[in-house]
Amino acid sequence: MKSKQKRGEIDAKRRKAEEWRRLQAQRAAEQRRLREYKIALARGEVPVVTSELAPSNSYSIPDFVERGTYRPEPFVCRDCGVAEVWTPLQQKWWYETAKGDVFTTAMRCRACRTRERARKTAARRVHLEGLARKKPSAP
Ligand SMILES: [Zn+2]
Structure with a gap:
């Protein structure tokens, strides 16, 4: 015992x-x-406010969330190939104010982004005008 x-x-x-x-x-x-x-x-990195991020269904955690800070992210524009840096404050705005998906990142330089936005707006207008034409006129 x-x-x-x-x-x-x-x-x-x-x-x-x-x-x-x-x-x-x-x-x-x-x-x-x-x-x-x-x-x-x-x-000079900027703190991430996790409570402001858009909810995500993914089980994985983005690097910036894991790290707790936004750091400058260099990238190459997919349209014109120019090298640019996505700044910590731009990222904070995108994820926390615009509620962008936490797995999306910058793809286009500023100039191409402006051009792309104008193209989309124009395409939407043309589409809506097309719909209006097809609709029978109100009695
Ligand atoms: Zn570009």
């Missing part, structure tokens, strides 16, 4: 030690994340 009791004590001690190590590792990871976050802010 005595050895069984001792075995129990040893197991309890071991479990306690494992739990302690797990907590220490967790705390170290949290501190590392906090340190990286502070460095990112000092570098």
